[in-house]
Amino acid sequence: MxxxxxxxxxxxxxxxxxxxxxxxxxxxxxxxxxxxxxxxxxxxxxxxxxxxxxxxxCGGDDPQVLLVYLSCDVAAPPNIQPVVSDEAQVTAVKISPTESENCTFVSQTSCDGLVCVYSFYDSGLVANPTTGWSRCFPPSRLQQLIHGLQENFFELAYRFPLLGFGKDSLRDAYKPVFLYNSCELGLDNVTTCEVFDFSANSWRYVVPASPHRIIPCREPLYFDGSLHWFTEGQDETKVLSFHLHSEAFQLISNAPLPFPGRVHPEDIALCSLSNRLCVSLKTDLLRLIWSFDPRNNNNNNNNDKTWVKLYIIDLNTTSFWFGSTHTLALSALSLSPTTNKFLLYDREYNEHKQHLVLHDPATKSYDLLLSAKSIGLPLSYVQSLISI
Structure with missing residues (x-):
């Protein structure tokens, strides 16, 4: 250059x-x-x-970590500022979503440098923080239904589902996706799936939707052309995938997750590490991370794959920053594919603090990068010129 x-x-x-x-x-x-x-x-x-x-x-760098802050200043375009200059490549972005102050959620995964922001009731936004480009999209039918229920919605004790965002690579189409349990809303099917079509500027239903209820409070993860959710079951939890090209649902493995019976939804999380689909579980003293059968990557039959333990994180060590107890599952963010180092992110609701720690599994070391009342929501991110 x-x-x-x-x-x-x-x-x-x-x-x-x-x-x-x-x-x-x-x-x-x-x-x-x-x-x-x-x-x-x-x-x-x-x-x-x-x-x-x-x-x-050709020109894309290794993934960075983007700290997303939401701003109510609608006149300010998305912009990025460096926070720390080290191997983690952490930057911060302040995004002004819409004219509403209700936009308080960010999809867990960025895609090709695009970040998706949304709210309970109002329009969402896809933004490219590198170029300042952004585009709004209207509320889904689910959001319109919730808005119509007004105060009655809270009497349902319904947990608002979190929006997934990913890409149909074959059609070069980016898709926000709502998948939500239906019976609490008076709908007949088990789940309902809505996909936003940017070419038509409208939401549409996917039929048939998943025959498996999902855990709504956990973030869906975009990985390898599909969005993934945890299923809700009385006896066991599995991972459900939605292929963004075929728009078909399937359980990614007949084998149950390596969890001991039923677990609290806030103790489990989906993540992508070392280009592998991973699940993690918090116990009293450990954070355990499994990957989806990395030894059989050439095996295209997902039903024959299993979960293999990948990392063990000692919470006694991380408790120096995170506290002795974790109210939420630790999120893990992958860095360069040439290294196994990754970032751990946690929020302390009691202390109102957020922490970002760099972990090296090879040396079992932990380095605190950021700790503050608000550091934004961290996403794995690459800079791009892409718009929709």
Whole structure:
């Protein structure tokens, strides 16, 4: 990038534009925003969908950690600011979702540099913090139903489901998805699934929806083209997947999760570590993390795969920051695929604090990166030029 900054425009013009494109697509997305001013042709190239997809593949850096803060200042576009400069590559973003102050949720997974923000009742927002681009989408039918019930909704003791966000890679389509248990809302089916279609700017139902109830208070995880939820069962918990291209549901394994009977929903979490789908469980003294059969990656039959213990985190060690008890499951965020280090995130409701800790399983070390009343919601994130 330094060479491009100091070379003359005339020397660049002597290169065939195909070669210029190949050079540009290997640069960071943040730098390319400035290079659009070089010429109209460069601007057209950088703003083309084909180039942006190529840049995401060729010029994308290792995942960063994005700390998402929600702002009520609708005049302020999304922007990013560095928080700490180390191997964790932590940055912060302040996003102004809508004109409403009800937008208080952020989907757990960013996708191709896009972040999805939503609320109980109002429109949601997909934003690219790197470029400042954003686009609103209207409330789902579930949100309209909840809004119509008004105070009666709280009498149902219904736990609001959390929005999933991911990508149908075959159609190059990004999809916000609500999957929710139906009987409490007077609906006949077991669950109801709504998908937002950006091309039609509307929500639609997926039929048939899942025949398995889900645990609504846990974040759905986007991984490898599918969204994943924990199922709600009296005897055992499983992981349900929704493939974003075929829009079909299936349990990812006939084998039950490696949990000892029924567990509290707030003690379990889904995450992606080392490019593997993982589940974690909090016990009194340990945080246990299993991956979905990493030894049989070439086996396409999910029903033949099992869960293999991947990491054990000693809560006696982390309690120095997190406290002796955890009211929520520790969230884990993967960093560079070339290292097994990852981040742990927790919230202390009693102390009103949030913590971000870097963990190295090889050395069993823990390094505190951030600790404050509010550090935002951490997401694994890559910078991109993508918009919808």
């Amino acid at each position: 330094r060479n491009i900054k100091h070379c003359s425009c005339s020397s660049m013009e002597q290169l065939h534009h195909d070669i210029v494109e190949r050079i540009l697509e290997r640069l960071p997305a943040k730098s390319l925003g400035r290079f659009k001013s070089v010429s109209r042709r460069w601007e057209s190239t950088i703003e083309s969908r084909y180039f942006q997809k190529r840049q995401l593949i």
